[in-house]
Amino acid sequence: MAEYGAERMRQDVSRLRQMVSELRSDCVLGLKYDGAESKTGLHAVYTFETDPDKPWCAPYTRREVQYCEMIRRHQTERVKELRLKGKIV
Numbered sequence: 001m002a003e004y005g006a007e008r009m010r011q012d013v014s015r016l017r018q019m020v021s022e023l024r025s026d027c028v029l030g031l032k033y034d035g036a037e038s039k040t041g042l043h044a045v046y047t048f049e050t051d052p053d054k055p056w057c058a059p060y061t062r063r064e065v066q067y068c069e070m071i072r073r074h075q076t077e078r079v080k081e082l083r084l085k086g087k088i089v
Contacts, residue, residue, distance in 0.1 A: 023057075026051075026054065027048075027051055027054060028048050028049070028050060028051075028057075028061075029049045030048075030049045031047070031048060031049065032046060032047045032048070033045075048061040
């Protein structure tokens with residue numbers, strides 16, 4: 001952070017918070033709780049209900065496991081392409 005600069009960090013954090021607020025305002029209709037099935041440990045798990053008329057909102061509320069699976073699929077396809085091109089073994 002010393003190299004990046006404290007003031008720059010404050011400005012970036014402020015901008016990020018503003019962007020999250022705008023996204024929440026544009027996309028989130030409410031929180032959804034599915035009852036006891038959604039309990040993990042001591043904390044309940046809630047999901048965001050996004051505006052169905054704005055499909056671009058859905059990726060922002062993708063669950064972590066789904067996001068990781070999407071990244072793995074993308075990376076697997078990329079490695080296959082590079083192997084076909086002979087760029088990696």
